Amino acid sequence: MAELRGTNPYHIKPPEPKVLPKNYTQGVDNLSSEDFLKIYIETLRYQDPFQPQDLSKMLEDMTRLNQIRYMNDMKSFMEGLKGWFNQITLLSSLSLIDKEFVFSTNKIDTLKGGQYYLLSSEDIKGATIRIMDGDDVIKEYQVDINKGLNPIELSDLPKGHYSVQILKNGMPVDSLNLGVMGKIKSVSVSGGELLFELENGELVSPSRLIYAGGM
Incomplete structure (x- = not known):
């Protein structure tokens, strides 16, 4: 018969947060210079010369999308941290049963x-x-x-x-x-x-x- 072992709550590791690099730039952190150049060239290539597109508007949209993604990552981390804390507290509270x-x-x-x-x-x-x-x-x-x-x-x-x-x-x-x-x-x-x-x-x-x- 397999040996049953109790879980030590202090050996349960909490979720690790996403650590941003020092050179992090909000809104373009996942965009390489090559990708940005390709987008820029394609934008110039297909734009109406009489109605040029505003590149700053595209950057603003990218920033908003990255902010949403960052908030979703933070929400997932906080939910994971809450679940870890509840698990630790639950295991620690088992000693209170019948008292x-x-x-x-x-x-x-x-x-x-x-x-x-x-x-x-x-x-x-x-x-x-x-x-x-x-x-x-x-x-x-x-x-x-x-x-x-x-x-x-x-x-x-x-x-x-x-x-x-x-x-x-x-x-x-x-x-x-x-x-x-x-x-x-x-x-x-x-x-x-x-x-x-x-x-x-x-x-x-x-x-x-x-x-x-x-x-």
């Missing part, structure tokens, strides 16, 4: 379940947490919020979708991030974007990852 992280969210969804957290950059003593259904308070309790990750108490909460308000002395606290813990099931690239598929089937962008480490 749990906290992803940012703007609501609590008890239909899907899961553990929700508040990520704080400071200690907040005597904070009030309100679980809201629109303008209605469904649940309210007092808690000391520590710097870092803090679980939200969701027991006895009806099935539904809720927002969260954090108050200190009756004033809203905005320096907190709401997050939900999820385990990465698979990693994929779709539409040029890296995506994590969680165990609940949700596809999330890596930009939503706000906490990794001990819970």
Whole structure:
């Protein structure tokens, strides 16, 4: 049986850009002096002596064509570079499969379940947490919020979708991030974007990852 070997992502070479020579002249880089002379002679040969053709117009057209070709080459290079970067990122992300992280969210969804957290950059003593259904308070309790990750108490909460308000002395606290813990099931690239598929089937962008480490 043939031996299977993993691909080292750091051995994958990116596409090489087109390097122009120092003596590059925009618009006539692919035209030799002999070719140019032939075109010039043929132009003089067949032109109407009473309506001479403007050679500068021909050069302008050639310049535009070369600019289009150059932009197409650049587009192909950038697409190749993007594909290479996605491949490197995808292979590097395989080690995240079956690991749990906290992803940012703007609501609590008890239909899907899961553990929700508040990520704080400071200690907040005597904070009030309100679980809201629109303008209605469904649940309210007092808690000391520590710097870092803090679980939200969701027991006895009806099935539904809720927002969260954090108050200190009756004033809203905005320096907190709401997050939900999820385990990465698979990693994929779709539409040029890296995506994590969680165990609940949700596809999330890596930009939503706000906490990794001990819970």
